[in-house]
Amino acid sequence: MLACVTSADLMTNALIAGLLLGGFYAAVTVGISVSFGILDIVNIAHPAFIIVGSYIAYIVNAQLGVDPVLVGIVALPAFYALGALTYQVYYVSFEKRGQEALRGLAFFFGILFIAEVVLILVFGVDYRYVSAAYIDRSYSLGFVQLPMRMVVPCVISLAMLGALQLFLGNTFLGRAIMAVAQDQGALRLMAADPIKIKRIAFALSIATCALAGACLIIIQPVEPSIGRDYIGRVFAICVLGGLGSLPGTLIGAMLLGIVESFTSTCAGPSWAPAVAFGLLLLTLAVRPAGLLGR
Amino acid sequence: MRNTIFFGVSIVAALLVFALARALNNDYLFFAGYTVVQFVVLATAWNILGGYCGYVNFGTAAFFALGAYSTVFFHKTYPLPIPVLLVIAATVSGLVGLGTGYLTLRLRGAFFSIATLAMAVVLQTFVVNWNYVGGSRGAYVIRPSDLEVFGVKLPYIQYLFLIMLVLAAVSIAIARAIERSKLGYGFATIRDDELAAEASGVPTLKLKLIATTLSGALMGMAGAPLPYYIGYLEPASAFGLPYAVNSIAMPMIGGTTIWFGPLIGSLLLGTLTQIATVTISSAVNLLLVGLLLVGFVIVAPSGLVGLLQQFLRAAAPTRVDARAVGLIMFASYGFIAGLLEVVFSLAIITTSPDSIGMAVAVVGLVLAALLLVSAYGLMTLQSRSPLLATFAFALSIAIGAVHIWLDPNSSVTYRGLGIAIAVAACGWFQLRNVRQLYQPRLTDRQAVA
Numbered sequence: 001m002l003a004c005v006t007s008a009d010l011m012t013n014a015l016i017a018g019l020l021l022g023g024f025y026a027a028v029t030v031g032i033s034v035s036f037g038i039l040d041i042v043n044i045a046h047p048a049f050i051i052v053g054s055y056i057a058y059i060v061n062a063q064l065g066v067d068p069v070l071v072g073i074v075a076l077p078a079f080y081a082l083g084a085l086t087y088q089v090y091y092v093s094f095e096k097r098g099q100e101a102l103r104g105l106a107f108f109f110g111i112l113f114i115a116e117v118v119l120i121l122v123f124g125v126d127y128r129y130v131s132a133a134y135i136d137r138s139y140s141l142g143f144v145q146l147p148m149r150m151v152v153p154c155v156i157s158l159a160m161l162g163a164l165q166l167f168l169g170n171t172f173l174g175r176a177i178m179a180v181a182q183d184q185g186a187l188r189l190m191a192a193d194p195i196k197i198k199r200i201a202f203a204l205s206i207a208t209c210a211l212a213g214a215c216l217i218i219i220q221p222v223e224p225s226i227g228r229d230y231i232g233r234v235f236a237i238c239v240l241g242g243l244g245s246l247p248g249t250l251i252g253a254m255l256l257g258i259v260e261s262f263t264s265t266c267a268g269p270s271w272a273p274a275v276a277f278g279l280l281l282l283t284l285a286v287r288p289a290g291l292l293g294r
Numbered sequence: 295m296r297n298t299i300f301f302g303v304s305i306v307a308a309l310l311v312f313a314l315a316r317a318l319n320n321d322y323l324f325f326a327g328y329t330v331v332q333f334v335v336l337a338t339a340w341n342i343l344g345g346y347c348g349y350v351n352f353g354t355a356a357f358f359a360l361g362a363y364s365t366v367f368f369h370k371t372y373p374l375p376i377p378v379l380l381v382i383a384a385t386v387s388g389l390v391g392l393g394t395g396y397l398t399l400r401l402r403g404a405f406f407s408i409a410t411l412a413m414a415v416v417l418q419t420f421v422v423n424w425n426y427v428g429g430s431r432g433a434y435v436i437r438p439s440d441l442e443v444f445g446v447k448l449p450y451i452q453y454l455f456l457i458m459l460v461l462a463a464v465s466i467a468i469a470r471a472i473e474r475s476k477l478g479y480g481f482a483t484i485r486d487d488e489l490a491a492e493a494s495g496v497p498t499l500k501l502k503l504i505a506t507t508l509s510g511a512l513m514g515m516a517g518a519p520l521p522y523y524i525g526y527l528e529p530a531s532a533f534g535l536p537y538a539v540n541s542i543a544m545p546m547i548g549g550t551t552i553w554f555g556p557l558i559g560s561l562l563l564g565t566l567t568q569i570a571t572v573t574i575s576s577a578v579n580l581l582l583v584g585l586l587l588v589g590f591v592i593v594a595p596s597g598l599v600g601l602l603q604q605f606l607r608a609a610a611p612t613r614v615d616a617r618a619v620g621l622i623m624f625a626s627y628g629f630i631a632g633l634l635e636v637v638f639s640l641a642i643i644t645t646s647p648d649s650i651g652m653a654v655a656v657v658g659l660v661l662a663a664l665l666l667v668s669a670y671g672l673m674t675l676q677s678r679s680p681l682l683a684t685f686a687f688a689l690s691i692a693i694g695a696v697h698i699w700l701d702p703n704s705s706v707t708y709r710g711l712g713i714a715i716a717v718a719a720c721g722w723f724q725l726r727n728v729r730q731l732y733q734p735r736l737t738d739r740q741a742v743a
Binding site for chain 2: 036093102103107109111113116118121225229231233235236266268270271273274277278284285
């Protein structure tokens with residue numbers, strides 16, 4: 001424990017690894033920031049969609065040898081459609097009837113569970129991984145290690161986050177999505193259909209899962225129940241950064257990445273899952289609005 | 295006073311079930327029964343917070359595993375009798391519930407749910423890293439073989455079953471007592487409109503904390519005998535998602551607003567999953583639970599009890615007549631037969647995938663869908679449902695006959711009974727006065743709507 005704090009090499013490497021990990025966490029969380037932060041839909045099945053994205057990247061990569069990132073980009077429209085469908089079911093069955101609190105949550109929990117069980121039935125509980133030329137490559141600057149399997153997801157994630165931020169801030173549709181978060185009734189008075197706008201936003205949030213899933217399977221081997229570890233993480237980041245704020249999401253993700261990386265280095269990787277929850281509870285107790293909260 | 299009487303009745307009922315199981319004297323019955331009754335406790339405990347207050351707890355497995363691991367801890371340190379372990383488990387899980395609730399219940403409801411979900415991961419991390427209770431390797435707990443209770447010599451599994459039955463009776467009595475008390479009305483105001491409740495002076499935080507503590511304590515108690523039941527406890531199974539999903543699905547399927555909702559749901563789903571685990575596999579059985587949960591929250595949001603109440607209100611507003619009772623009985627039979635048909639068809643698909651088997655299974659799935667849809671239609675008073683139900687039951691007669699013809703040795707009694715009930719049902723649905731039940735009520739309902 002002490003040796004870990006005093007060694008500068010180890011510290012710098014843990015910091016860099018944490019920043020790269022945090023970049024990837026931002027990709028995983030950005031969808032939740034849109035659906036939970038902006039639309040107020042508690043989509044706890046989000047990590048399950050990410051795992052589905054990982055398995056799609058795995059199947060295409062294993063069969064055709066296509067680069068997982070490319071698969072993720074091609075799968076974006078399919079995930080968009082899946083998201084639109086999910087929102088439609090959610091809206092008709094729960095939001096319209098005013099039952100989203102209890103039954104809507106149970107619905108998403110059921111989806112999470114079904115996705116996991118179906119993946120187990122089809123693929124078994126073995127770990128699956130993808131192969132691409134850059135995954136095993138690693139560059140080193142002095143004593144700092146830069147494994148490409150961490151750098152590539154981090155870059156993709158930052159690009160995705162930037163694109164989404166530009167979209168939400170600068171286009172008509174993006175601003176309409178921000179507006180629906182504030183006042184649905186007012187939007188209706190402007191002759192815009194809030195349901196349609198929410199459907200587009202939710203579909204976008206699920207679409208990010210295609211790329212996030214591809215990133216996940218580049219970073220680590222994936223098995224069906226791994227998604228559960230991410231539920232605590234994504235919500236912790238989302239709350240820590242402040243609901244509905246994409247820059248906040250990035251900061252929260254980086255923070256969690258760094259803290260987890262240091263925990264892994266100093267106390268052992270088996271303690272890492274507990275970090276996110278500790279951070280979540282701390283945020284909820286001290287500053288529930290998050291760092292950049294509204 | 296009435297609560298005391300109810301408590302006595304439920305204890306007597308529990309003892310009667312135990313006596314019946316003893317009379318049948320089948321070891322498997324005790325093993326399967328223990329699991330089902332354990333889910334009765336979990337579902338009832340979940341419902342105290344989820345159904346009465348409207349706060350979703352995804353961390354059933356965490357509370358449950360806490361109870362189980364406190365037993366493992368004491369088994370290694372200083373073995374105690376199970377009733378004492380129950381009290382300890384209740385204290386530990388109740389305190390954790392109180393702590394989580396205190397940190398998250400002051401915020402919006404969703405935060406509590408997320409926190410419970412994450413809490414399961416964290417507690418699992420702690421147990422994995424705690425070598426004294428076995429760590430990730432798991433812990434072996436040797437079960438004593440026999441035990442003397444009030445001078446009667448009981449095999450240990452029967453003793454565990456008895457304890458779980460009594461625990462189920464106690465938790466149901468608690469749930470019912472809450473429902474009719476000031477506490478229960480307070481819970482209901484939180485569920486319906488928390489802001490209005492707070493404004494009218496209901497101490498919402500205090501009530502929510504009571505509910506979380508009580509619910510957590512009961513879940514912990516359900517977990518306490520587990521190590522002795524399975525003999526080997528490891529974190530991945532003790533903290534497994536199936537406990538959380540089952541304890542949400544059971545009240546949702548049964549009905550969340552009244553004490554017998556979780557009871558019906560857990561007996562039905564618990565038995566079904568036992569059958570599915572034996573005939574197919576545990577993964578398919580979990581898939582079934584997930585699909586039923588999603589199906590019920592979409593199609594029948596107030597569960598089976600809600601459907602029943604709706605039916606009675608519309609079909610027999612003043613007094614329950616024989617026609618309504620007959621319809622309910624046949625509809626429930628159709629529902630259960632439909633579920634079983636799904637299980638058996640899936641079992642055929644997974645065990646004997648030849649062409650005849652596949653054909654039988656596909657027809658079975660179609661029949662199951664028809665039975666389920668017509669049972670739902672009967673309960674919601676849809677005007678075409680007597681016709682659809684007749685068709686579904688007639689098909690089940692034909693399929694039952696084919697099954698007997700294909701395989702004359704197996705399950706003739708079951709199929710024969712099914713055919714007899716189906717014949718009776720077809721006749722009943724075509725009776726003029728049963729069909730009349732639908733017509734005038736429908737116009738009434740439309741007038742109200």
